[in-house]
Amino acid sequence: MKKLKLLIFILSIFLLTGCWNYNELNDLALISGISIDKDEEGFIVNYMISNSSKSESKSNSNETSTILYEGRGSTISKATENINQKLPKIPYLSHVEVIVISEEVAKNDMLKAMDFLLRNPESRKEIYLLVSKDVKAKDTLSILTPLESFPSDNIKSNITSSTNEIATTSTIKYSEFLAELIQRGIDPTLGVIEVEGNIERGQNQESNDNARQDAIIKLTSSAIFKNEKLVYITTQDESTAIDILNKKLQNIYIETECNNEKIVTYITSIDAKTKVKIENNKPKVTIDVKGDGSLIEVNCKVNLEDSKIIEEIQQQVEEKLKTFLYQGINICKKYKTDTFGFGNKIYKVNPKYWKSIEEKWNDELLPQLDVEIKISIDLYSKGSLNQSIKEEIK
Amino acid sequence: MKKVDNKIEDIFNYIKQINGNSPDITTRIVKIDKKRVGYIFLQSVSSDDKISDFLVKSLNLDYKFDTTNFFTNLFTNLQNSISNSNLKVVQTNEDLFYYLASGFTIIVTDYETKVICVETKTNLDRGVTEASTETVIRGPKDSFTENHMINMGLIRKRIKDPNLWFDEFKIGRRTQTKVDVIYLKDVVDMEKINKIKDKLSTIDIDGILDSGYIRQFITGKKTYFFPKLLSTERPDIVCTNLLDGKIVILIENSPFALVIPTVFVDFLHSAEDDYQIPLNVSLTRILRFISLIITIITPAFYIAMTTYDIKLIPSHLLISLAAQRRGVPFPTAVEVILLLVIFEILRESDLRSPSKMGASISIVGALVLGDAAVSAGIVSPIAVIIVAITSVSGLIFSDIDMVNSIRIWRLVFLIFGTVLGFVGIVAACIILTTRLASIETLGTPYLAPISPFNLKDQVYGIFKKSKMSTTKRPNYLHTINKTRGSK
Numbered sequence: 001m002k003k004l005k006l007l008i009f010i011l012s013i014f015l016l017t018g019c020w021n022y023n024e025l026n027d028l029a030l031i032s033g034i035s036i037d038k039d040e041e042g043f044i045v046n047y048m049i050s051n052s053s054k055s056e057s058k059s060n061s062n063e064t065s066t067i068l069y070e071g072r073g074s075t076i077s078k079a080t081e082n083i084n085q086k087l088p089k090i091p092y093l094s095h096v097e098v099i100v101i102s103e104e105v106a107k108n109d110m111l112k113a114m115d116f117l118l119r120n121p122e123s124r125k126e127i128y129l130l131v132s133k134d135v136k137a138k139d140t141l142s143i144l145t146p147l148e149s150f151p152s153d154n155i156k157s158n159i160t161s162s163t164n165e166i167a168t169t170s171t172i173k174y175s176e177f178l179a180e181l182i183q184r185g186i187d188p189t190l191g192v193i194e195v196e197g198n199i200e201r202g203q204n205q206e207s208n209d210n211a212r213q214d215a216i217i218k219l220t221s222s223a224i225f226k227n228e229k230l231v232y233i234t235t236q237d238e239s240t241a242i243d244i245l246n247k248k249l250q251n252i253y254i255e256t257e258c259n260n261e262k263i264v265t266y267i268t269s270i271d272a273k274t275k276v277k278i279e280n281n282k283p284k285v286t287i288d289v290k291g292d293g294s295l296i297e298v299n300c301k302v303n304l305e306d307s308k309i310i311e312e313i314q315q316q317v318e319e320k321l322k323t324f325l326y327q328g329i330n331i332c333k334k335y336k337t338d339t340f341g342f343g344n345k346i347y348k349v350n351p352k353y354w355k356s357i358e359e360k361w362n363d364e365l366l367p368q369l370d371v372e373i374k375i376s377i378d379l380y381s382k383g384s385l386n387q388s389i390k391e392e393i394k
Numbered sequence: 395m396k397k398v399d400n401k402i403e404d405i406f407n408y409i410k411q412i413n414g415n416s417p418d419i420t421t422r423i424v425k426i427d428k429k430r431v432g433y434i435f436l437q438s439v440s441s442d443d444k445i446s447d448f449l450v451k452s453l454n455l456d457y458k459f460d461t462t463n464f465f466t467n468l469f470t471n472l473q474n475s476i477s478n479s480n481l482k483v484v485q486t487n488e489d490l491f492y493y494l495a496s497g498f499t500i501i502v503t504d505y506e507t508k509v510i511c512v513e514t515k516t517n518l519d520r521g522v523t524e525a526s527t528e529t530v531i532r533g534p535k536d537s538f539t540e541n542h543m544i545n546m547g548l549i550r551k552r553i554k555d556p557n558l559w560f561d562e563f564k565i566g567r568r569t570q571t572k573v574d575v576i577y578l579k580d581v582v583d584m585e586k587i588n589k590i591k592d593k594l595s596t597i598d599i600d601g602i603l604d605s606g607y608i609r610q611f612i613t614g615k616k617t618y619f620f621p622k623l624l625s626t627e628r629p630d631i632v633c634t635n636l637l638d639g640k641i642v643i644l645i646e647n648s649p650f651a652l653v654i655p656t657v658f659v660d661f662l663h664s665a666e667d668d669y670q671i672p673l674n675v676s677l678t679r680i681l682r683f684i685s686l687i688i689t690i691i692t693p694a695f696y697i698a699m700t701t702y703d704i705k706l707i708p709s710h711l712l713i714s715l716a717a718q719r720r721g722v723p724f725p726t727a728v729e730v731i732l733l734l735v736i737f738e739i740l741r742e743s744d745l746r747s748p749s750k751m752g753a754s755i756s757i758v759g760a761l762v763l764g765d766a767a768v769s770a771g772i773v774s775p776i777a778v779i780i781v782a783i784t785s786v787s788g789l790i791f792s793d794i795d796m797v798n799s800i801r802i803w804r805l806v807f808l809i810f811g812t813v814l815g816f817v818g819i820v821a822a823c824i825i826l827t828t829r830l831a832s833i834e835t836l837g838t839p840y841l842a843p844i845s846p847f848n849l850k851d852q853v854y855g856i857f858k859k860s861k862m863s864t865t866k867r868p869n870y871l872h873t874i875n876k877t878r879g880s881k
Binding site for chain 1: 700701702704705709710712713715716717719720721722725726809813814815
């Protein structure tokens with residue numbers, strides 16, 4: 001009897017639970033990229049599925065390994081339903097790596113897209129969110145590249161390398177975007193994706209056979225939002241300036257003049273500390289920017305062993321960097337959007353004061369905000385050459 | 395008890411009668427000083443050379459004895475002339491056949507109710523050979539054989555201490571097997587010895603053929619998959635354990651000795667752990683521990699991962715897995731179980747088959763079942779990899795019972811993982827741990843020294859220290875003498 005009870009107990013564990021949430025890998029369509037576009041009739045959603053039968057083939061074969069499913073509908077959910085009807089497998093959203101949103105959607109319907117993604121319990125919140133400029137969002141997902149197996153991989157590796165290594169643009173994850181959207185006194189930015197070249201030929205696998213690709217993906221600028229609406233897409237330099245001030249970028253190349261030639265300094269480990277003070281009932285922002293510089297290209301005739309000249313170059317670099325960074329501040333003032341989260345800092349320093357100015361912050365106070373940038377760069381290295389090459393030859 | 399008949403023919407007939415006139419019974423009557431002396435032996439277990447060289451030559455001396463003292467004088471004379479064999483005077487019929495079967499020659503006279511037994515055993519054993527199941531790279535290579543005396547000798551020659559005691563039992567109504575309880579008198583907790591002796595004396599069975607029999611009697615009716623006692627064929631391991639303060643049971647005709655009490659970590663130890671650099675040994679033991687976990691958990695982990703918590707798999711790996719799974723007709727669990735069963739069949743057939751057939755088995759296993767099954771799309775390559783990792787890690791243990799019990803638990807984990815995902819694996823972990831923790835042998839917890847935790851005993855667990863630092867015997871054994879050295 002006791003054994004029977006135990007048996008019933010154990011059996012009920014197995015039978016009553018019924019393998020909840022059980023999915024075989026074969027039954028899933030692994031979605032690695034989503035694009036959201038809009039036209040007159042409604043939304044167009046594209047799923048990029050990465051486990052098509054093509055992905056099974058070896059890496060040296062010349063087949064495309066990705067496949068796009070498109071759905072249309074008056075809402076995003078309707079559009080996804082439309083895809084599901086065409087898709088023979090269960091769409092699996094946990095491994096989405098990239099979501100590309102068209103400029104138009106970003107301008108008008110950002111919240112709708114956010115709501116759909118946030119509500120879906122399957123979706124991870126660590127997805128790169130991008131805005132497509134000049135092209136349809138779905139086209140960016142379909143540009144093939146010989147370096148990675150899937151376009152979404154290409155975009156992702158592009159993002160990670162651009163944020164870590166070279167100063168072009170920084171990108172933001174979906175969860176960070178949401179956080180910035182929700183917090184007071186801060187407006188979000190997103191990375192912008194562009195396609196250079198012929199889109200139609202870029203979607204063709206043959207394009208990968210050429211040494212020069214027909215179309216490539218670029219991540220060079222940032223999309224600036226005011227609340228949930230896209231207001232401006234920056235240039236590359238403005239985007240870099242914003243990212244340095246937001247501490248998302250640490251490296252930059254600075255060119256300075258010298259006898260009509262150029263000296264290039266590579267600045268690394270840039271750290272920007274933002275401090276907010278309230279003086280005379282007016283907020284004042286000071287940003288301390290520190291960094292290490294090294295000369296990587298010297299084209300003019302200078303005596304680099306002279307410490308005065310080094311100091312001179314250092315000053316020039318600092319001056320150049322300052323004007324460079326002010327570009328970013330000016331953009332924000334122009335579009336009345338608090339990309340740097342100054343308002344948020346004020347709120348943290350003095351919540352009561354923040355409440356009194358919250359209403360008029362973006363429109364009145366921000367454009368006239370007093371922002372001071374202090375720069376100190378430490379030039380520590382001249383590379384392997386002590387002099388400029390012209391001096392060395394002499 | 396029936397007295398021995400005093401007529402020679404009566405005794406001969408009696409023995410022939412109880413043994414059904416067995417063909418190997420040999421009888422002979424010689425005359426000494428015109429008095430008849432008979433001797434009887436079993437040709438199958440006795441050495442003809444010993445009988446003719448020593449015994450008969452001693453009997454054929456010219457004796458001049460009185461009839462009254464004939465037997466006593468005969469015994470004294472044999473005792474004086476035969477110096478290297480066992481010599482006994484026996485009274486009862488029951489003992490008579492035991493001695494015959496043990497290779498004794500029985501000498502009978504017409505005048506006494508007693509008989510003389512002289513050991514003339516022939517050598518029916520293979521010699522001391524190299525250990526076959528517990529091989530070492532460095533360290534002693536000898537192993538126990540089927541000969542009880544040689545086995546005892548292999549221990550005795552290693553520990554030359556008067557406190558090394560052998561307590562002998564004869565167990566088995568028909569086999570009359572010698573069972574020796576071996577321990578260091580001044581070290582071991584006598585309570586444990588008494589418990590073992592109690593258990594051994596209650597054994598009522600017709601035959602003991604191997605130490606496996608005794609093991610079952612000592613571990614009791616309650617079944618566990620994990621082996622409760624370590625069985626070893628290496629005298630050096632036996633001596634290590636004796637010096638630790640453990641008790642060893644040696645069984646006649648069995649090359650495997652039992653170590654009592656055994657704890658779980660003992661199975662993670664190898665014979666040569668004591669002979670190598672301690673730091674390396676610690677790392678190796680960590681490796682063995684990891685492979686224990688791998689071999690139990692991997693299939694369940696793989697199934698739970700790919701069917702419940704897909705989001706935990708990195709994207710690239712997932713795409714690769716999904717591509718491999720394409721076209722496989724079975725669910726993941728069925729696929730893995732299929733391969734596991736096939737592997738177990740391969741292992742079993744390899745164990746049972748003569749060595750000449752091993753090559754064909756490995757060809758069939760590797761090529762047909764591995765490669766061809768993948769090409770045919772019956773199983774996915776990743777499942778083959780998973781099963782291969784599982785199986786190889788499982789073979790790190792030399793104890794066959796351990797390997798087999800791991801096999802069962804692997805299946806339990808697999809079922810839980812299939813039905814409940816990671817929750818199931820955690821549940822199975824809890825069940826396994828409670829099962830292990832509930833085992834005890836003679837009052838020693840199976841998980842000692844990890845649970846209950848004892849810091850000083852950790853040198854007997856996973857992390858080994860040098861012999862200089864290992865001055866204390868394991869605490870969990872509650873030995874009388876706790877130190878190894880003089881202090």
